[in-house]
Amino acid sequence: MTNYLLRHAQAFFSSLGGLARAPIASLMTIAVIGVTLSLPTGLYVVLDNIQRLSRGWEGSGQISLFLKRDTGAAAAQKLADKIRLLPAVAGVEYISRDAALAEFRRLSGFGAALDALEHNPLPAVLVVRPDAAHAGPGALESLAEELGRRREVELVQLDLQWVKRLRAMLGIGQRAALVLAGLLGLAVLLIVGNTARLGVLNRRDEVAVIKLVGGTDAFIRRPFLYSGLVQGLLGALTAWFFVGLSRLLLSGPIEELARLYESEFSLSGPAPMAVLGLLGLGGALGWLGSRLALRRHLREIEPD
Amino acid sequence: MIHFSHVFKRYPGGFDALKNISFELGRGEMAFITGHSGAGKSTLLKLICLLERASRGQTLVNNKNLMKLPRWRIPYFRRELGVVFQDYRLLLDRTVYDNVALPLIVAGARSREIPRRVRAALDLVGLLDKERAYPVTLSGGEQQRVGIARAVVNKPPLLLADEPTGNLDAALSEEIMDLFLDFNHHGVTVLIASHDQRLISRARRRVLELRQGELVRDTGAAT
Numbered sequence: 001m002t003n004y005l006l007r008h009a010q011a012f013f014s015s016l017g018g019l020a021r022a023p024i025a026s027l028m029t030i031a032v033i034g035v036t037l038s039l040p041t042g043l044y045v046v047l048d049n050i051q052r053l054s055r056g057w058e059g060s061g062q063i064s065l066f067l068k069r070d071t072g073a074a075a076a077q078k079l080a081d082k083i084r085l086l087p088a089v090a091g092v093e094y095i096s097r098d099a100a101l102a103e104f105r106r107l108s109g110f111g112a113a114l115d116a117l118e119h120n121p122l123p124a125v126l127v128v129r130p131d132a133a134h135a136g137p138g139a140l141e142s143l144a145e146e147l148g149r150r151r152e153v154e155l156v157q158l159d160l161q162w163v164k165r166l167r168a169m170l171g172i173g174q175r176a177a178l179v180l181a182g183l184l185g186l187a188v189l190l191i192v193g194n195t196a197r198l199g200v201l202n203r204r205d206e207v208a209v210i211k212l213v214g215g216t217d218a219f220i221r222r223p224f225l226y227s228g229l230v231q232g233l234l235g236a237l238t239a240w241f242f243v244g245l246s247r248l249l250l251s252g253p254i255e256e257l258a259r260l261y262e263s264e265f266s267l268s269g270p271a272p273m274a275v276l277g278l279l280g281l282g283g284a285l286g287w288l289g290s291r292l293a294l295r296r297h298l299r300e301i302e303p304d
Numbered sequence: 305m306i307h308f309s310h311v312f313k314r315y316p317g318g319f320d321a322l323k324n325i326s327f328e329l330g331r332g333e334m335a336f337i338t339g340h341s342g343a344g345k346s347t348l349l350k351l352i353c354l355l356e357r358a359s360r361g362q363t364l365v366n367n368k369n370l371m372k373l374p375r376w377r378i379p380y381f382r383r384e385l386g387v388v389f390q391d392y393r394l395l396l397d398r399t400v401y402d403n404v405a406l407p408l409i410v411a412g413a414r415s416r417e418i419p420r421r422v423r424a425a426l427d428l429v430g431l432l433d434k435e436r437a438y439p440v441t442l443s444g445g446e447q448q449r450v451g452i453a454r455a456v457v458n459k460p461p462l463l464l465a466d467e468p469t470g471n472l473d474a475a476l477s478e479e480i481m482d483l484f485l486d487f488n489h490h491g492v493t494v495l496i497a498s499h500d501q502r503l504i505s506r507a508r509r510r511v512l513e514l515r516q517g518e519l520v521r522d523t524g525a526a527t
Contacts (some may be wrong), residue, residue: 006415129449212353213454214383215410216376303355 008222015227018199029195033188033235033282038242040181041278045243045270047173053265054166063144065126066155076124079152083128088143093127100125123154185285188235192228192289199224200297202304208303217298224290232286236279244269305333305462305493306352310391311361313347313517315326321347323517325361329495334488336504339514345497348514349466352495353385354378356402366462383411386455387453392447394439394454401435404453410457425457431481450484456492463487465496469503477484477503 019026054147056148066075072097080092100122105111128147130140140158148156200207251267270278306329322344329335337345350356352365354373363370366384373381374516394403426432429449431496439447450467455472465484469477481503488494498504504511513521
């Protein structure tokens with residue numbers, strides 16, 4: 001057993017030696033793997049961030065009731081009180097026409113245009129926050145429908161549709177990331193496979209001699225598999241580095257944008273599990289690529 | 305040790321390298337295969353170490369039926385033979401020590417045993433002081449002795465050599481041949497392909513002569 005482990009350790013270190021003996025070629029391979037893997041990883045990080053951002057919005061599904069113009073302040077308050085008593089409702093905020101105007105003036109920057117109007121064009125609004133237990137899409141929709149039937153209500157707006165649409169788009173994005181990851185994974189297989197192929201062909205005579213003295217294919221393959229594994233792992237590390245670098249470059253502008261939207265959002269990198277997954281995938285692809293390439297070429301090289 | 309019976313070897317394209325070869329080489333025996341180049345000497349050796357498979361006939365080596373040996377068993381079978389080549393086939397980027405150790409490493413020998421056995425093999429061929437040298441720094445005769453050390457390091461019962469003295473001058477050739485005779489004295493079965501009549505008659509061992517793929521002369525078991 002220790003003998004077996006020792007032989008594997010020897011193969012491992014001999015593969016490291018092989019990589020170190022051709023540093024330029026090894027670095028190129030690792031860099032190519034890094035760039036290739038960083039594309040799907042970056043896409044994954046972006047999607048993950050959007051999902052995290054939209055999760056905050058989803059819970060805030062709220063119903064806006066735009067009241068008819070002729071509803072007075074007292075009637076509006078009375079309606080608010082009535083709605084507040086419904087079991088599905090957590091709270092109601094009344095925004096009078098004047099308050100709405102003030103808020104619009106403050107946020108929109110169209111103050112001067114509003115001044116030109118004789119009348120306040122904005123209706124009063126009741127913002128209904130549903131109870132957490134009734135925040136599901138179906139419950140929200142039936143609540144909105146019910147509230148819409150009130151006499152004073154002109155228009156009901158349920159801010160949910162776009163969350164659904166975003167979700168659908170994210171779904172497409174995730175599928176696209178998967179497809180891209182599949183294609184680029186294939187590219188990594190080919191890159192590593194080609195490196196292993198060149199390695200074997202470069203050492204054709206050595207492979208032939210080892211076969212002559214009774215070396216099994218597994219013995220000959222071992223250092224190549226280890227070097228594929230190491231290249232894949234280092235490539236994955238490089239991809240992680242590239243993604244981290246991109247995040248660093250983007251985080252400034254994004255925080256700036258978030259601040260303009262009064263959000264605390266900041267771009268987060270891949271989670272530890274995702275990083276582990278990336279490294280595992282890189283290593284596995286490196287190993288598999290070498291394995292597939294060697295399968296054919298080791299048979300071809302026979303001593304004569 | 306070697307048993308050939310009605311063996312044919314036809315290469316793709318229809319060239320018959322060996323025709324109806326039958327002979328037996330007993331355990332501990334030593335023999336030469338001789339004949340002009342192209343007579344089939346190398347092909348015969350290749351069949352024995354399974355670099356080629358016979359087209360027809362029965363080939364038994366070390367009690368193994370080579371016709372039925374599956375591909376994955378070939379490496380294990382080759383560990384029971386030592387093979388020496390005219391062009392030495394050494395790994396030029398490794399030291400003499402590493403070259404000789406290769407069959408042991410490949411076979412998964414215990415790492416504690418390897419230095420002892422490598423040095424024993426190098427001692428047999430008189431190159432103990434060259435273990436740190438690289439093959440290119442050695443003379444042809446020395447390189448061939450490294451090749452022989454590599455062939456015998458895992459103590460195979462059968463030693464094959466294909467024109468082992470082909471690249472060496474007369475004096476060196478005699479030295480190399482004496483090594484083979486010495487191994488034979490210690491019980492190793494030896495089969496050497498050579499066209500050097502002077503060396504063959506000097507060794508006074510059994511001779512198998514091939515001509516155009518046919519066995520035309522067999523002097524019989526040892527004199």
